[in-house]
Amino acid sequence: MNRGAIGRTxxxxxxIIRQGDHGKCMYVIQEGRCMxxxxxxxxxxxxxxxxxxxxxxxxxxxxxxxxPGVVRATIRADEGGARILTVDRKTILARIHDDPSxxxxxxxxxxxxxxxxxxxxxxxxxxxxxxxxx
Amino acid sequence: MLRQxxxxxxGSLATEQTDGDATFQLRDGGRIAVIGGGxxxxxxxxxxxxxxxxxxxxxxxxxxxxxxxxRPGPSGCNHCGGIVSETLVQLLxxxxxxxxxxxxxxxxxxxxxxxxxxxxRIETPLQEKRIAAVHRGAGPRGVVEPKWKSxxxxxxxxxxxxxxxxxxxxxxxxxxxxxxxxxxxxMGLPQTYxxxxxxxxxxxxxxxxxxxLEFGYEPPQTTKTYICELPFGEEFVERYAGNSMHVxxxxxxxxxxAAIIPKGEFLxxxxxxxxxDKELVQTFLSSPEVERCLPPGWEMPEVYxxxxxxxxIQGASVPYADRLVLVGDCGATRLFxxxxxxxxxxxxxxxxxxxxxxxxxxxxxxxxxxxxRAIGADNRLGKLVFAIxxxxxxxxxxxxxxxxxxxxxxxxKDAVQRMSLVLWDTFTGxxxxxxxxxxxxxxxxxxxxxxxxxxxxxxxxxxxxxxxxMRWRKxxxxxxxxxxxxx
Numbered sequence: 001m002n003r004g005a006i007g008r009t010x011x012x013x014x015x016i017i018r019q020g021d022h023g024k025c026m027y028v029i030q031e032g033r034c035m036x037x038x039x040x041x042x043x044x045x046x047x048x049x050x051x052x053x054x055x056x057x058x059x060x061x062x063x064x065x066x067x068p069g070v071v072r073a074t075i076r077a078d079e080g081g082a083r084i085l086t087v088d089r090k091t092i093l094a095r096i097h098d099d100p101s102x103x104x105x106x107x108x109x110x111x112x113x114x115x116x117x118x119x120x121x122x123x124x125x126x127x128x129x130x131x132x133x134x
Numbered sequence: 135m136l137r138q139x140x141x142x143x144x145g146s147l148a149t150e151q152t153d154g155d156a157t158f159q160l161r162d163g164g165r166i167a168v169i170g171g172g173x174x175x176x177x178x179x180x181x182x183x184x185x186x187x188x189x190x191x192x193x194x195x196x197x198x199x200x201x202x203x204x205r206p207g208p209s210g211c212n213h214c215g216g217i218v219s220e221t222l223v224q225l226l227x228x229x230x231x232x233x234x235x236x237x238x239x240x241x242x243x244x245x246x247x248x249x250x251x252x253x254x255r256i257e258t259p260l261q262e263k264r265i266a267a268v269h270r271g272a273g274p275r276g277v278v279e280p281k282w283k284s285x286x287x288x289x290x291x292x293x294x295x296x297x298x299x300x301x302x303x304x305x306x307x308x309x310x311x312x313x314x315x316x317x318x319x320x321m322g323l324p325q326t327y328x329x330x331x332x333x334x335x336x337x338x339x340x341x342x343x344x345x346x347l348e349f350g351y352e353p354p355q356t357t358k359t360y361i362c363e364l365p366f367g368e369e370f371v372e373r374y375a376g377n378s379m380h381v382x383x384x385x386x387x388x389x390x391x392a393a394i395i396p397k398g399e400f401l402x403x404x405x406x407x408x409x410x411d412k413e414l415v416q417t418f419l420s421s422p423e424v425e426r427c428l429p430p431g432w433e434m435p436e437v438y439x440x441x442x443x444x445x446x447i448q449g450a451s452v453p454y455a456d457r458l459v460l461v462g463d464c465g466a467t468r469l470f471x472x473x474x475x476x477x478x479x480x481x482x483x484x485x486x487x488x489x490x491x492x493x494x495x496x497x498x499x500x501x502x503x504x505x506x507r508a509i510g511a512d513n514r515l516g517k518l519v520f521a522i523x524x525x526x527x528x529x530x531x532x533x534x535x536x537x538x539x540x541x542x543x544x545x546x547k548d549a550v551q552r553m554s555l556v557l558w559d560t561f562t563g564x565x566x567x568x569x570x571x572x573x574x575x576x577x578x579x580x581x582x583x584x585x586x587x588x589x590x591x592x593x594x595x596x597x598x599x600x601x602x603x604m605r606w607r608k609x610x611x612x613x614x615x616x617x618x619x620x621x
Contacts, residue, residue, distance in 0.1 A: 006223055006233060006241040008262045028227035031235070053230055085232075086262055087224040095225055098505070099479070101181075101486050104188065105230050 006030065007085040010077035016084055021071045023060025025086045029053065032082030038073045047073060048116075058106055061089050158456065158494035160328060162192045166488070167317045167327040168298070169305050169340065171199025171290045172212045172270075173474050174462025175333030177481035179293035185489040187296075195298040196327075198305045198319065203287030204272050204280075211271030212286055212335060213443035214473060215361060215395060215404035217242075217379075218266040220258075220564040222475040233266050237288045239398040240267040240371075245379040245561060247540065248423045249533050254541050255378065256554045263377055265562055267397045274363035274400060274439030282398055285474075308343045315347075315457055329493045331484065332460040333477075336444050341464055349455035354464065355448035360405040360415050362440035363397075370429065371396045380427055381561045383527045383536070384418070390520050391470060392418055393561070394427060406470050410442065445473070449510050454498035459484045466509040469516040471563030476509060516567035519560060522574075534590040539582065552579045 007030045010016055016027060019039050029052050036047040036056065050056060056075050077084075096103045160166075166182060168175045179195045186193045203210050218226075218233065226233065241263025246255045258264065268285040294300055303319035308330070310316070315330040334340040341353040366374075375396035382392040390407040405418060418424060419434065449466030453459065461484045462477035483505045484498070491497040526532035539553045556573050559565035573579065 005235045006238055006263045006266050008260075026228070028232070030227070030232050053232055055228070085223065085227050085264065086260055087228055091221055091224050092228060095221075095228075099482060099486075101185065101482065102225065102228055105228065 005083055007083045009081060009083045011081050012077055012079050014077050014081075016075045016077065016082070017057055017071050019071060019074045023057050023071045024089055026055055026057045026061055026089070026092060027075070028055045028085045028087060030083040030085050032080055033078035034082050034084075035076045035078050036073050037076060049078065050075075055087075055106070055109065058110070061092065155492060155494060158492040158497065160186075160191060160193060160488060160493060164191070164193045164328045165326075166193060166195045166329045166331065167315070167325065168195060168197045168331045168333055169308075169317070169343075170333035170335065170338075170462070170464075171197045171201065171293075171300065172286050172333060172335060172462065172477070173289050174464075174477035174481050175199065175331065176286070176289035176293040177478050178331050178333060178461055178485050179298040180289070180296050181482050181485035182488060183293070183296040183298060185485055189489065191489065195293075196301050196325070197290070197293060197298050198301045198303060198317065199290065200302055200304040201286075202302070203284040203290065206271065206273040206277040206280055207275040207439065208271075208441060210284065210287075211269070211441075213337060213361065213441045214270050215393070216268045216270055216285070216397065216402060217395060217472075217474075217563070218268060218285070219472040219475050219562060220264040222472065222478055223264050223266055225475075225478065231292065233268075233285075234283075234288070236283045237268055237285055238266040239269060239282050240396045241265070241377060242267055242379050242395075242562075243377045245381050245558070247537070247557065248380060248382045248384075248427070249537055250384070250423060250530075251533055251537050253423075253426070254537055254544060256540060256544060256558060258558070265379070265564075267379075267395050267402070269397060274365075276365070276437065276439065305340060305343065308347055310347065313456065328457060329488055330458050332458070332464050333462050333481070335463045336446050344460065344464065347455070347458070349458065350452035351460070352451040354446040354450045354466070356444035357407075357447050358409050358411075358442050359407075359445050360403075360410040360440070360442050362403045362415075362438055363400045364403060364438060365399060365435065366401055366429075368399045371399060371401060374427065374429075375401060379562070381557075382418070382421075382423055383523070383533065384421055384423060385528055385533075386414065386417060386421075388414055389418065389527075390524060391561070394424075406445070445470070448513070449506070453506055454495055454502060456495045457493050459488070459493075459498050459502060466506050466513075468509060468563065469513040469567070470520065471516075471561075475563065479505065480509070512567050515571050519567050519570055519574075523560065531587070531590055531594055534594060535583070535587045538590055539586045542586075550578075552576065552582060 016034065029050055031052060034050045036050060038045045038047055060071060168179050175197055179197055182193065182195055201210055223233065242265035243261060243263040244255055244257040246253055269282060270286050271284045272280040273282065303321055305317055306320050307318040308315060311326055314326045316324050316326050317330060318324040332344050336354055336356050344351045345353060380394040384392065388407045388409065389405060393404045395402040395404060405415060446463050446467045447469060450460060450464060453465040461480040463473065465480060467473045468476040483502055487497055487501040491501050526536055540557065543549055543551045543554045556570055559570050
């Protein structure tokens, strides 16, 4: 990873956010890949792998609660590490207020994730498959 | 037949609503000319095509840009300090535009404030590199093998990837033909468009082309700045400057802001203020505060890349007409800081207005003008912020108070960093001037300021008394030594 590059560099396997943390920021992957892992009953379920330009941590930003929302999965840097840029909650929400088109990409990604979730649910019900087996 | 479109009358309360007027709606096959392929032009083209794609609209975008951004030196550069602000880096990432390492020469995570009383490093709370130091062109004059790419070239590439066409020629004629703008280059045939986006800089003659269209456009007011690129080599830049921007608060007349920015093998010196001249540049570079940051015995090379570009300090009077809108520097930009961020914001709002609301003067008035005016309003507050900074620069007591307050905040990391954040946002352009002023008016901030001012005043007085006492005692001691020396 380039030392002069923007963002913060995480080593392979290092956690960027942990399940149960309070989400105060959104994160955008600048370089590398990240694993999304859900910890359930002392077992880790690998939900998905995020690529460069993908973002995470956006859901707690939009949850209208007094305290920042709770993160529901752990995100770790994949093999080779990852370089991550933090996007402040206040910056993003203030700018979406002035420029709603900034939210298009977030909505687009969230829609894709809901669609993927629906497909996984249907597959689970019809085939009894565990999506993490893939 | 020559027919001039309606002028944009800023003062009138036009009741005619043309947002929905089909004449001024972009349709499939609609043609848009973007004059200027700097950040404002590339962002406008990118977002026009992106938003058109979103609503299933098929439009053609031609970018007129004669500059070759792969060529080092002034011919491939748009002359600017080359800082992408913390806010813009975040917004671009949210929009899916990551600045690659081939473009970002140095991620900045802190700045060092230099004054005659000393220096203090101010770090971001997250300790993350969120400011990008870039070269607008392929590098300064004299670079044989460019290691980094041009920011402007990268952004232009993104617009071309989206589907824009590059016409690498200079526009030398603009006219209205049947109510539509016509664009002509020296070599090409006249082309008529549904919309022309003016995205030229203030250091170009192209501004006259828009004045000649007679829609009430008066170019922005400008002032001269100074930028130079000093070659020190990557090792020195890494060791001495690191990931910090060096900001100087010196008591020099005319100088509003001075910074040294690390970039790959170069240090960029950037001076802003009222008509920076050669004498001021020399005074700045030979000041002890600047000399402390440079290698001992360093001398200015005989040949180095430098320029004195004009910058926009007050926006153009009328930034739109029917089928015409001006974005970036030729319209309004942020005072002294974050010009690329202002280009991004104005480009995006102009693009969304054209796609969703139409290209009439009334559509731009209703949806583009408020943001345009907001930039001007914020700049008026910016002038106040810089006037305050200038007073602190001028008075020793102010500088003493400032460095004391910041040093204490930086020593106690758990403390609320009020002054550090105010300075961070002022010098990096990461927040609006309104936000900076509001933060500066916070009661706790004012109380702390007064406390540090009192302490600085008392210490200043004590230092003065000590100095007087020393002067009074000196003759006595001199007398004593003379007596001792006597046989």
